[in-house]
Amino acid sequence: MSTVRVRFAPSPTGYLHVGGLRTALYNYLFARKHRGSFILRIEDTDRNRYVEGAVENLVRTLHWAGLAFDEGPGAGGDRGPYVQSERLTLYRDHAEQLVREGKAYYAFDSQEELEAMKAEQEQRHLTPKYDRRALRLTPDEIQRRLAGGDAHVIRLKVPDDTTVAVEDIIRGRVEFASEMIDDQVLLKSDGYPTYHLANVVDDHLMGVTHVIRGEEWLSSTPKHVILYQCFGWDLPVFAHLPLLLNPDRSKLSKRQGDVAVEDYMQKGYLPEALLNFIAFLGWNPGDDREIFTLDQLVEEFSLERVGKSGAIFSMEKLNSVNKQYLRTASEARLADLIRPRLQAHGLAVPDDQYLSGVIGLMKERATTLEEFVTGCTYLYTDPLAYDEDARKKNWKPESAGYLRAVSPPLDALTHFGASDIEECVRSVAEQNGVGTGKVIHPLRLAVSGTAKGPGLFEMMALLGKSTCLRRIDRAVTTLG
RNA sequence: GGCCUUAUCGUCUAACGGUUUAGGACGCAGCCCUCUCAAGGCUGAAAUACGGGUUCGAUUCCCGUUAAGGCUACCA
Secondary structure, three states, X not given: OOOOEEEEOOOOOOOOEHHHHHHHHHXXXXXXXXXXXXXXXXXXXXXXXXXXXXXXXXXXXXXHHOOOOOEEOOOEOOOOOOEHHHOHHHHHHHHHHHHHOOOEEEEOOOHHHHHHHHHHHHHOOOOOXXXXXXXXXXXXXXXXXXXXXXXXXXXXXXXXXXXXXXXXXXXXXXXXXXXXXXXXXXXXXXXXXXXXXXXXXXXXXXXXXXXXXXXXXXXXXXXHHHHHHHHOOOOOEEEEEOOEEOXXXXXXXXXXXXXXXXXXXXXXXXXXXXXXXXXXXXXXXXXXXXXXXXXXXXXXXXXXHEOOOOEEOOHHHHHHHHHXXXXXXXXHHHXXXXXXXXXXXXXXXXXXXXXXXXXXXXXXXXXXXXXXXXXXXXXXXXXXXXXXXXXXHHOOOOHHHHHHHHHHHHHHOOOOOHHXXXXXHHHHHHHOOOOOHHHHHHHHHHHHOOOOOOOHHHHHHHHOHHHHHHHHHHHHHHHO
């Protein structure tokens, strides 16, 4: 068997869709698993959709995710160029070859004519399909119009009365009646190829052995099969992945939540967590294991274990997975990831030792990197306000008195460690004849402004004596 | 409308005709632990869309219905 070559072929629309990320991931896993090549190819054949900087963004996002490609823009490879807009003559040559062989034909219809045709077909409840009027043109007429520079396209002449079968690893054999297949435009009037032509020509020329892509392509695969047959090329193996869905089960899209990988990057999800989560949307190893590194996924992955039904992209599981990765991430890495987030929030970046303390306290509690900042701003700056519910629940008329009582002994501490603080707080509670909670809860409110968070004593030790005393003082005066 | 695909707990899924009182995870509820939260431990509620076949036996195979989704562009 020849070496596996797969490709991820996004169009540069400005950002990488999470569905695209999963397609890229499965291609990557399959390539690595079989020691093959993973190619990145840019499908920028729609000039109207071109977005400045999109390719760079795509590459950057893939890099963030850790999905390194072997061939593609910036990565080299001897089957390039890997950007379709740089391969235009290739597509025209192939399309014209098909015309010469009678397998495709020129058409000069205007947009208006096509729309009128379609409207009429719809009115008569017929399937919209090109009626092949261009086939009635005489050779002379075609030559004359071509020479005259008339706008034209090249259409595929789909064979009559046959069945086109697609063999798909995931879905088995899927058959289509050729009558149902439209004479697809291969080369547009602006000289650019359509996806269908470019995709087939490139996959063949780039030696792609397995086409792993989303299910939305299954319906147009027979057109691709016909093209391979017209050119006399071997078919690649097809694998159409189930779609990623919105909570309402429609195809995952914007407007129903975040679909750009960058959104998750910004929210503070770790790439390996996102990848791990997304890998399980449509695939599983067959047993109960759920946490996998990229390398482990490579080891375990197989297209045979990819499911057929669409999967809803819901956040709960992602959060859970990210939490698990956060807990095991190294302190140094977390610190590096948190520093820029503090700056983005206009917070002063504390020294390494302090930040390491914050991480120690928050590691088990944070769902995202962002929560190391927004979930505990009181660790960086004095609380501006007290959480209303927490105040109601934990601040009693007698609370101020306890805090006043605990302040001097805390101040007297020569070593402000967690156990020293705890001892101090407990003895003040005892002296006042109340349970420790009567002091702890208001103290927590005073120090952090909220009712939840890390252990109080550890937190106070990190904040330091003067900060704690200052905050206690302020609580006593403002909360009374 | 037509073509194609899909159908197990709320969600992601396991089960590749019998080992199943349909398993796990997330989420949810309760309990334990506990200074709160988180983590952890224990417990619980929760599913084979429906109807026909095939078979000694169907979640598993076939057909139909229903539902959902995709495609139906000179977009990918």
